[in-house]
Amino acid sequence: MNWRWTYENADGGELGTSHDFPSRSDAETFIGMEFEELLGRGIDQVRLFEGDTEVYGPMSLHAD
Template sequence: MTTPATGWTWRLHGPDGGVVDPADLGVEVPVEEAQADAESWLGEHWRTLLERGAASATLLRGDTVVYGPMGLAAT
């Protein structure tokens, strides 16, 4: 599935900073129509992502990095 040019989604990274395929973690990262929806999704799922091996996430709009990577571990 390709990411629509205006869709908002997350790129997941492992502890080494490398990109992690969400399928390898047993999750599907949705493509949202709004930034707030994408951020809400991460807010609801960050613990699961962290438990399954993701260490950080980068917000994308289409293929453009909006911000990140940001750590998923609570500080």
């Protein structure tokens, strides 16, 4: 099963999705490395999916 992130604004409006990752670890590493760039693109929060199943979220990308 593939893993992917959905990108959202602060109100929960979907702004797009990431590419697919082969594992949860790969997906989480990606967010850890890219969160500042995503914030710069106006993405406020993300949700992690395994296939069509939401695993967790929304997770804010802000430091609050």
